[in-house]
Amino acid sequence: SQQGEEDxxxxxxxxxxxxxxxxxxxxxxxxLQWYRQxxxxxxxxxxxxxxxxxxxxxxxxxxxxxxxxxxxxxxxxASRAADTASYFCATDAxxxxxxxxxxxxxxxxxxx
Amino acid sequence: xxxxxxxxxxxxRRRGQEARLRCSPMKGHSHVYxxxxxxxxxxxxxxxxxxxxxxxxxxxxxxxxxxxxxxxxPSILRIQQVVRGDSAAYFCASSPRGQGLSYEQYFxxxxxxxxx
Numbered sequence: 049s050q051q052g053e054e055d056x057x058x059x060x061x062x063x064x065x066x067x068x069x070x071x072x073x074x075x076x077x078x079x080l081q082w083y084r085q086x087x088x089x090x091x092x093x094x095x096x097x098x099x100x101x102x103x104x105x106x107x108x109x110x111x112x113x114x115x116x117x118x119x120x121x122x123x124x125x126a127s128r129a130a131d132t133a134s135y136f137c138a139t140d141a142x143x144x145x146x147x148x149x150x151x152x153x154x155x156x157x158x159x160x
Numbered sequence: 161x162x163x164x165x166x167x168x169x170x171x172x173r174r175r176g177q178e179a180r181l182r183c184s185p186m187k188g189h190s191h192v193y194x195x196x197x198x199x200x201x202x203x204x205x206x207x208x209x210x211x212x213x214x215x216x217x218x219x220x221x222x223x224x225x226x227x228x229x230x231x232x233x234p235s236i237l238r239i240q241q242v243v244r245g246d247s248a249a250y251f252c253a254s255s256p257r258g259q260g261l262s263y264e265q266y267f268x269x270x271x272x273x274x275x276x
Contacts, residue, residue, distance in 0.1 A: 150202035
């Protein structure tokens, strides 16, 4: 079964606004990671949140994890044009060999 | 500390040829993962290797695909007799630890394979 379904698939907002992306998954996890991918480029690791954590901050990023609902959210505050990218959540299932299972991603566009 | 290195960045092959993709993990990382990304999709796990060992190859197609991570040198993903459906971006990731622990995976820039 597929893990890491992102919602929405695409999001377009004005510069300076906050952007929220959600991720749902299906099985128990060790951790959940968020990555950014600019068009045609590699993935940049943003943040890792472990299954026993509920919230984590890094600069303008805030990630929450609700294991009871099997969901996570990524909030980018005070968005900038440079935040335009695709954002993926990836889960690492418990008992697994740490292979990451990615969702389809949210394409975020920040309009200047 | 250099990041994960992949080469070539772009590779064009005709149907039936072989493709060899190389990945050098970050310094100090002994665990390597290969993922494939089709256009407009997320990454799909292919294989997880440690030095001289394949730990999990559950995402590898049964035929034509193989991977290795020798004691010396980069990890190699090899695709024999390529077909058009193999056209994709192939990403390598590395981490300092693996099975049973939670560590970030750091990704390389990818190799974009085009089969003509």
